[in-house]
Amino acid sequence: MMRTAHLIYFSPTGTSKIISTGIARGLAAKNITHYDLTRPNPSFELVLTDGVAIIATPVYAGRVPELFLQRFQGITSKGMPAILVVLYGNREFEDALVELRDVSIVKGFNVIAAGAFIGEHSYSTRARPIAVGRPNAEDLKLAARFGKQGAAKIERNDFNLPGIDGNVPYKKRIQLGGVAPxxxxxxxxxxxxxxxxxxxxxxxxxxxxxxxxxxxxxxxxxxxxxxxxxxxxxxxxxxxxxxxxxxxxxxxxxxxxxx
Ligand SMILES: Cc1cc2nc3c(=O)[nH]c(=O)nc-3n(C[C@H](O)[C@H](O)[C@H](O)COP(=O)(O)O)c2cc1C
CATH class of the missing domain: 3.30.70.20 (Alpha-Beta Plaits)
Structure with a gap:
C-alpha cells in the first residue's frame, strides 16, 4: 500500500481538486496531504521525499495557469513518482499536460502517469451551460481506476515516462485580465x-x-x-x-x- 499521497492542486472552481481526490482514493494511500495552491496565501516551501504526488491544475487557453506555475515553484522533490492531471472545460487541453509534465520534471518529480479530465467550464452559466455536471460519476470511476493503475505501476517499479499528447513549443500564452466579473x-x-x-x-x-x-x-x-x-x-x-x-x-x- 502507498503510504502518503501528496495532493498538489490549483483549483479555483474545484474540479481539479475533485478529480485529484478521486485519483488519490484509487491509490488507496494511507495518508493524504493537501497542498492547495489556489489562494494567494499560504505559499509552500518544501521538499517532498516520501510517497506519491498527484499534481492537478485547470487548462487555461491550452496552457497551465501562470498562478499555478508561480505557486508550484516552492515545491520540489527528489525523484518522487508523480501522477499529473489537467481539467478542461470540454474544448481541448492542447499543450497544458506536456507543459505540466515539463515543469514537474524540472521540480524533481518522476512523472509516471498523466490524465486530462473534463470539468464544468468556468464560463458556464445556467443560461449557457457548458460541460455542466462534469466531473460526473463515470469520470470519478475513471479517476479511481487511474489511481489504481498508477499505484500498480509504481508497485512493479515501472517509473517510465508515458507519451503525452501536446506540442513543444507550447501554444502562445494568452494574456488574461483587463475585464473581470x-x-x-x-x-x-x-x-x-x-x-x-x-x-x-x-x-x-x-x-x-x-x-x-x-x-x-x-x-x-x-x-x-x-x-x-x-x-x-x-x-x-x-x-x-x-x-x-x-x-x-x-x-x-x-x-x-x-x-
Ligand atoms: C481563463 C480560462 C481559460 C480556459 N481555457 C480552457 C481551454 O483552453 N480549454 C478548455 O477546454 N477549457 C478551458 N477553460 C475551462 C477550465 O479549464 C475548466 O472549467 C476547469 O474544469 C476548471 O478547473 P477548476 O474547477 O479546478 O478551477 C478555461 C477557463 C478559464 C477561466
Missing part, C-alpha cells in the same frame, strides 16, 4: 466570500465591492461562490466565447489517460 449592488450582501475565494486577491470588500480587473485571471470562482448571484461575467468577450463553446464543444468528451 462585476457585482450587482442590489443583490450583494457584502459578505466578502467573493474576495475570500479569489485566487488573484483582486477583490476588496468594504461598503462596496471593488474588483481590480487588470490582474483578474477570469477563473469565475467569485461567481460560483456567490449564493446571491450578485457576481456575473457578461462582458461581450466572454459571452462570445460561451456561444462558441456551446456551438462547437457540446458533445461530451472522455478523459484521456497516459500510463
Amino acid at each position: 462585476e457585482t450587482d449592488d442590489s443583490k450583494c450582501t457584502l459578505c466578502g466570500r467573493c474576495a475570500a475565494v479569489c485566487p488573484a486577491g483582486i477583490i476588496a470588500v468594504s461598503n462596496s465591492v471593488k474588483t481590480y480587473a487588470d490582474s483578474c485571471i477570469m477563473c469565475c470562482a467569485c461567481i460560483k461562490e456567490c449564493d446571491f448571484e450578485a457576481r456575473t461575467f457578461n462582458h461581450p468577450q466572454i459571452e462570445e466565447k460561451r456561444v462558441m463553446l456551446q456551438k462547437n464543444c457540446s458533445t461530451p468528451k472522455a478523459p484521456a489517460i497516459y500510463l
Whole structure:
C-alpha cells in the first residue's frame, strides 16, 4: 500500500481538486496531504521525499495557469513518482499536460502517469451551460481506476515516462485580465466570500465591492461562490466565447489517460 499521497492542486472552481481526490482514493494511500495552491496565501516551501504526488491544475487557453506555475515553484522533490492531471472545460487541453509534465520534471518529480479530465467550464452559466455536471460519476470511476493503475505501476517499479499528447513549443500564452466579473449592488450582501475565494486577491470588500480587473485571471470562482448571484461575467468577450463553446464543444468528451 502507498503510504502518503501528496495532493498538489490549483483549483479555483474545484474540479481539479475533485478529480485529484478521486485519483488519490484509487491509490488507496494511507495518508493524504493537501497542498492547495489556489489562494494567494499560504505559499509552500518544501521538499517532498516520501510517497506519491498527484499534481492537478485547470487548462487555461491550452496552457497551465501562470498562478499555478508561480505557486508550484516552492515545491520540489527528489525523484518522487508523480501522477499529473489537467481539467478542461470540454474544448481541448492542447499543450497544458506536456507543459505540466515539463515543469514537474524540472521540480524533481518522476512523472509516471498523466490524465486530462473534463470539468464544468468556468464560463458556464445556467443560461449557457457548458460541460455542466462534469466531473460526473463515470469520470470519478475513471479517476479511481487511474489511481489504481498508477499505484500498480509504481508497485512493479515501472517509473517510465508515458507519451503525452501536446506540442513543444507550447501554444502562445494568452494574456488574461483587463475585464473581470462585476457585482450587482442590489443583490450583494457584502459578505466578502467573493474576495475570500479569489485566487488573484483582486477583490476588496468594504461598503462596496471593488474588483481590480487588470490582474483578474477570469477563473469565475467569485461567481460560483456567490449564493446571491450578485457576481456575473457578461462582458461581450466572454459571452462570445460561451456561444462558441456551446456551438462547437457540446458533445461530451472522455478523459484521456497516459500510463
Ligand atoms: C481563463 C480560462 C481559460 C480556459 N481555457 C480552457 C481551454 O483552453 N480549454 C478548455 O477546454 N477549457 C478551458 N477553460 C475551462 C477550465 O479549464 C475548466 O472549467 C476547469 O474544469 C476548471 O478547473 P477548476 O474547477 O479546478 O478551477 C478555461 C477557463 C478559464 C477561466
